[in-house]
Amino acid sequence: VxxxxxxxxxxxxxxxxxxxxxxxxxxxxxxxxxxxxxxxxxxxxxxxxxxxxxxxxxxxxxxLTDFQEPTEVPTITIIKYASDEVTIINQTTVDHVWMEANLPVIGDGVTIYKYQGVTFDPVDLWDPTENKGMTPPKIANAIKGTRVSDLCDLVGGMAPGTEVTFVATDGWETTLPYDAIYPDPHVYSHLGDTVIAWYADGNYVPQYGDGPRLFFAPEDHVTGQWNMHEGLAEQYWHYYYDSGSATNYPSVAGLSAKYVSTIRIYSAPLGEWVLALDGRDIGGLYQDVSRSYFESALTCQFGAEHQAEYTDGAGRTWSGMPLWLLAGFVD
Known part of the structure; x- marks a missing residue:
């Protein structure tokens, strides 16, 4: 359009x-x-x-144009916020041309990086052997990209215990912890570098239509469910809910955000909380919902109209998730 x-x-x-x-x-x-x-x-x-x-x-x-190739080169704005999550300490905007010329490039555009699909096996949700959900894998691209840590460093980097949020042009948000961006040897052995891919399968963005895209780049080139289990704290795990079997399947591919346009770095550790959803009394499910799960992962499972706003009599605007969606998730 x-x-x-x-x-x-x-x-x-x-x-x-x-x-x-x-x-x-x-x-x-x-x-x-x-x-x-x-x-x-x-x-x-x-x-x-x-x-x-x-x-x-x-x-x-x-x-309205039919099948028109996009012409604008997408940019990524990196913003570092103060502890109040409002005041901007520093920010910059870059595109893939600048990133390729000025920062280390991860991936050679030939080696294919893959994400395992969900197992669809209720007794083997995590599949450490990575034998399930790989024919074909959920995501498979020969990428080139830039480390997220290098992008964060442009505005002052991250502090241990803090988080970074990736915002897509369609509003989708994915949040990861410091340990995924600046990994220790254990995390690195499972996830490798966390990168923003701006090239895949012979095309730069915008012709690479899913880019800029968030990728993990482990040494074996495959990011599986067990890698997510071992490399990320539980509140950052992503799931796919299968209504037919009423099963929450781990879905690491759900962390691979597309169309990334903004990277938000927070200076203060965010407090964690858990919301218990209990529908067992009426024959439903039980689900613990963490803060990060509420803010990002549930958007995939609940689908459209998952966010709501309300302005009260004092002019204050409240935003969150409709109660009926939360209740319906375990109904």
Whole structure:
């Protein structure tokens, strides 16, 4: 979808970015009043805009193109926040051209890095031998990319015990701990380097349509469920819920976020908490939900409309997950 202003300025968005929700709005009014000035009569706004530059004003044309190759080179903005999680200490924006020229490149574009699919075996959820879920693997690409640690270091790095969140252009968020970005020998033996891949199977982004993408790059080139079990604390594990068997299958491939556009580094360790969902009294399930699971992993399992906002009488806006979704997960 190409949105064009009267002066010819335009921005391109994919159907994946736009989705079917209201995160992109062609607005004709602000605070109930018709737009005026240089942005009138229509302006693109919304929570889904990748950056302020996408807020095209004075819209005169919206064009849908069929199978058009993207032309804009995607960028990644790395932001380091103070302990209040609001104040920005430092930030920078880079693209793959700069990363390839200035930082070490991980992967040769020939060696294929793979993610194991779920086992679909309730008695062997983790499959340390990596024999299941590999024909074919869930993800398999010959990549080149940049260490996340090198990107974090551009703005001051991370402190032990803190977290980093990867935000995609479609709003998807994936959070990992310090230990996954600056791994000790044990973690490295399971996950290798954590990288942002900007090249795969002969194509740079944007022609590499899933990129920039989060990858683990272990020495054997295969990231399995057991690697996640051993390399990450439990609150960072990702699952795929199979409703037919009512089974939560470990799904390490769910950590491989696509379309990464922002990396958020937090300076203070985030407190952990657990929410118990108990539906056993009515014949349902029991599930402990950690903070990071609530904030990221559940978005995959609960599907659309997993986030909600409410503005109270004092003008405060609250955001979270609808209660009916949490109840329905164990119903």
């Amino acid at each position: 190409i949105v064009t202003a009267g002066d010819g300025y335009s921005k391109e968005l994919t159907s994946q970015q736009i989705g079917t929700n209201s995160s992109f709005i062609v607005a004709n009014r602000m605070n109930g009043v018709p737009l005026d000035g240089s942005k009138a009569p229509l302006q693109l706004v919304g929570s889904g805009l990748p950056s302020a530059s996408y807020s095209v004003g004075n819209i005169v044309r919206i064009e």
